[in-house]
Amino acid sequence: AGLELTAEEAESRRRLRAGNVRDRIEAARLKQSAEKRLADQRLIKNTYNPLDCMVAFGEFGPAAVGNDMASLQISQENMLPFSRLNKVTNSCATGIESPVPGVYKFPLLSEDFCAKIWNESEHYTTQA
Numbered sequence: 009a010g011l012e013l014t015a016e017e018a019e020s021r022r023r024l025r026a027g028n029v030r031d032r033i034e035a036a037r038l039k040q041s042a043e044k045r046l047a048d049q050r051l052i053k054n055t056y057n058p059l060d061c062m063v064a065f066g067e068f069g070p071a072a073v074g075n076d077m078a079s080l081q082i083s084q085e086n087m088l089p090f091s092r093l094n095k096v097t098n099s100c101a102t103g104i105e106s107p108v109p110g111v112y113k114f115p116l117l118s119e120d121f122c123a124k125i126w127n128e129s130e131h132y133t134t135q136a
Contacts, residue, residue: 032088056135063121063128078114090118 013021058064060086062072073079074088081091087116092114097103 050115056132059128059131060124063124064132072121076118076124097107 036082053065056064062068068077075090077090079088079091080094081087082094084093092100093103095103096106096112099112103114107113
C-alpha cells in the first residue's frame with residue numbers, strides 16, 4: 009500500500025519543488041553577486057588612489073554638514089556657512105523655494121562639493 013496521489017496533487021507537489029529550486033538558485037545567485045560586489049569594493053578601496061577620500065568612499069564627517077551639504081535649520085541662530093532655514097522662504101539663498109505648489113527646491117550640495125564629486129569621478133575614470 010504505497011502513497012497514491014491524484015494528478016492534481018502530483019502536479020501541485022511538482023510546482024512546489026520547482027518553485028523551491030528556483031528560489032534556491034536565485035538566493036545563490038544573489039549571494040554570489042553580493043560577494044563579487046564586496047570583493048570589487050575591497051579591490052577598489054585597496055588599489056584606487058583618490059583625490060579626496062571623503063568623496064571617493066563616502067566617508068563624510070560631521071564637519072561636512074553645513075559646509076559641503078546643506079544644513080536645514082529651524083531658526084537663524086547659529087547658522088552654519090551652508091545652511092538654509094527649514095521653511096519656505098521662496099529663496100534658495102535663505103531657505104526652501106516653492107516654484108509651484110507641492111514642489112520644493114533648495115541646494116543640497118555646495119558648488120565646491122559638486123566640483124569635488126565631478127573631479128573625483130573624472131579621476132576615477134582615468135585610473136579605471
